[in-house]
Amino acid sequence: MESIRKFEILEDEALLQLDKFVTIPTIIFNNKEVLYLNESCKKMLGYEENDLNYKEVRDFVNYLEKEYLFIYNHNFLESTTDTVKQEILINKNSKESIWVEFTGKIVIYREKKTFIGHLYDISDKKVSQLNLSRTSKLRDLMLEVTQSILKMEDINQIFQLILNNSLIALENSTLGTIFIREDDCFKVVASVGFVDDIKNFKLHVDGCFLYKATDGKMDRIVNIRDLTKYNGYDCIKANIGEGMFIKSTMSVPIYHEGSFFGMINIDSVEKNAFDEDDVKSMEFIRNNAEIAVSNYLLYKEKAFLAKHDQLTGLYNRYYFEESFLKLKEKAIQYNETFQLVVFDIDGLKKINDSMGHLIGDEVIKKIAQSIKSSIRKSDIIARVGGDEFSGIIFVSNKEYLVEKFQKILNQLENDPLLMVNEEIICTFSYGIASFPQEGIELNELIKIADERMYSYKKIN
Incomplete structure (x- = not known):
């Protein structure tokens, strides 16, 4: 005969004593309601017990359910599983998201099987991990560009690789272009997500978003969150769906030997697609793109001189x-x-x-x-x-x-x-x-x- 698991019984008096001496945010809940929040947890999440109506309970518990699918699907509260630990992303009452390490177990509270958990704010740690992961990903993508310089005959292949890897690096990006300046106009040398005729598209310098946003200086990255409100906005049609147009963009200047050379435009069909972390990522990409372009042109020049006569070009x-x-x-x-x-x-x-x-x-x-x-x-x-x-x-x-x-x-x-x-x-x-x-x-x-x-x- 299968043995019956005995669970720890938790009394309200014990919780009151615990709350006096322990400052760890603590929550008790089942699949229908949140039964208890200590003062530290209320402060962390911005909730009070009577603030948590059924919908809010479900919204909150659903965060746990995503990480612990067996809570409902496998009838967690009927199981005999020991303490579990997991890093999860949850929403505070202010709708701000924070990362917590969630540690919990089953107890008997008010004569019901419930789940008691402790929340440890690890947002700083998680942000550092995510930044490290993002930086590592960026380094790998830019390393691919650097290693391709000696293999590619056409500089436009380098530009296309830079653009492709930029779009991979930025999760909210949808499409993009790289423009090179020729006299008073820009011409497209790489593109992703636009209709084919963009290859023949030429843009006057003072008509681009980068020029307008920097008062003609074109010396910094600009993040335009809503192009539909931008003065002079033109609906540039994307090739990713009927009636789809770019609605936000990051425009990134590229310099070579101290002179403006061109720009990378990373676009999205959603408004407010890019944040400050994306701007920092594009700053890293820009630095590497400028180095790649300089190295490519220097390598090609040396390769040309190695087999050509300097006076005649023969x-x-x-x-x-x-x-x-x-x-x-x-x-x-x-x-x-x-x-x-x-x-x-x-x-x-x-x-x-x-x-x-x-x-x-x-x-x-x-x-x-x-x-x-x-x-x-x-x-x-x-x-x-x-x-x-x-x-x-x-x-x-x-x-x-x-x-x-x-x-x-x-x-x-x-x-x-x-x-x-x-x-x-x-x-x-x-x-x-x-x-x-x-x-x-x-x-x-x-x-x-x-x-x-x-x-x-x-x-x-």
């Missing part, structure tokens, strides 16, 4: 030679052919000696641009010396290239470099060698192309 000798080795293996494997071309600027030394190296540099740049603009993106043109260029052109017909280069020379002759008191005709000589018909090694191909280039120079 590839440099190192990149050209590395590319040849890769393309050679590929061409052999797939039985492909290409033309190796060498170029030499005519009369550059004379121009440098008579007019100066700055004028000579202009000649180099003009010829480099003329050649580069006439080839495909898959072709490679590099500056390999002061007045020398080399190219790998993916055509099998050498005669086609001869016609193309002659056309470039004709264009250069008809479009001289205009200096202060003189016109300079920019010309070059060239030679072509075919891979693999005339060689498969770079040196032997260059030797053949060089010989043909000098022959061309003597004839012309």
Whole structure:
């Protein structure tokens, strides 16, 4: 036969004595009513016993029910469960929420099984935990952005990742955009939740919320809680439901090298969606976004300089030679052919000696641009010396290239470099060698192309 659990009997007199010496907030309740609150509990919650009508009792007990589903679903008051402990969020009479550690057990009070519990205010502890969790989450999300810098070719991919992770970090966010400033307008470079045509949307600088809220300074985060009351509000349609529009927003400026670069807008279709904690989160995101943008642009600049000639923007000798080795293996494997071309600027030394190296540099740049603009993106043109260029052109017909280069020379002759008191005709000589018909090694191909280039120079 199953043994019957005996519960502690609690008398009113004992409660009165307890209340004199114990300041811990204490509550006694069942599933219908709150039977007792000591003075400390009344002070904590802002309730009196006679304030607690049935609805308020249910509202209060429902907070406990959420954490202890077995209170009702499993007939807790008929169980023999020992003391339970749980952290819960409850509402005070003022509707302010506080976190408490709730410790309780079953007792017999006024001849009924009831639940007696002690409440310990742990709001400060919980807020610290939540802030720590929020900070940790933010760090992880921004770390993902930092680690993606070296992997992404397009800066707009970085902006999209920043926006996506910002929306993940802010629970009440619904949609958002990142704008980049171009002269007097903003253009959209990343978006979530808006109709597709926002990609073509342009906004004048003085028409944005950030500009208006900061009197044109655009130097701080602004949290606009109700856009419908904001002067100049436009209903920007969201793509998350029929008739849905943003009603509150946080606008966050991004700076690069001390200058205004763009802004992150985090939006919601609800009013008053964001609080001061969200503003602090966006301050953290902004700092990391600015670092990410600066690092990306610096990395891309260094990566560009590592394989490009600074004066002309063409590839440099190192990149050209590395590319040849890769393309050679590929061409052999797939039985492909290409033309190796060498170029030499005519009369550059004379121009440098008579007019100066700055004028000579202009000649180099003009010829480099003329050649580069006439080839495909898959072709490679590099500056390999002061007045020398080399190219790998993916055509099998050498005669086609001869016609193309002659056309470039004709264009250069008809479009001289205009200096202060003189016109300079920019010309070059060239030679072509075919891979693999005339060689498969770079040196032997260059030797053949060089010989043909000098022959061309003597004839012309």
